[in-house]
């Protein structure tokens with residue numbers, strides 16, 4: 001079991017499996033801009049009978065662009081990891097996978113699940129401020145959460161507009177830095193959901209790279225910071241647009257310092273919210 005645990009610690013969700021004939025052909029079974037100040041506020045109103053300005057519909061939509069949207073945030077992994085998490089659960093395509101992996105950690109001991117939880121809370125706050133209904137797949141960072149086959153259930157049952165799973169990677173490759181966004185190539189939601197997920201991934205990628213100091217991955221996605229996989233139950237089993245964010249490489253000291261910084265997490269939350277606004281509105 002120690003071997004299994006050690007393996008999961010090497011990488012956040014494990015390496016992408018090399019494509020094989022069987023895996024290829026198996027079909028899917030499964031900145032918030034504030035509203036401009038009314039000029040009347042700055043300039044004395046000469047006409048007493050003029051009505052006070054009221055917020056226009058457009059001003060309201062700018063302030064709450066995600067009103068009416070439901071977004072599920074999945075803080076990757078759990079507060080605790082025990083051997084029980086090794087039990088196999090469906091992960092899509094008729095395959096199985098361990099209920100949960102432990103996740104990775106920085107060399108200084110900052111765990112991926114703690115980062116994911118902190119980043120999820122920061123993102124939830126920003127999204128709610130922009131009008132979204134936000135749900136999390138786990139309610140704390142000290143207990144067990146859902147297995148990977150159930151991480152999409154909330155998004156499915158609540159018919160969420162998006163599922164965003166937050167992780168950070170654990171590559172020991174020399175010089176490996178940066179974030180990437182993973183999309184499933186075999187979602188139960190079908191081709192339209194896969195396409196919407198790809199569009200969401202690109203908006204999130206663009207927002208992260210322009211609004212934070214975390215660079216695109218130097219080791220995944222060949223410079224695109226996008227990764228297309230078929231082995232992740234969290235994404236495969238979603239009927240709603242879904243992406244998995246690997247927000248940086250915790251085994252790289254520069255990335256780990258960013259991920260551990262509340263100010264980075266706040267900027268990243270704003271960036272991710274911008275990306276969600278761009279994709280959903």
Ligand SMILES: [Zn+2]
Nearest residue numbers: 012013076167
């Ligand atoms: Zn992870």
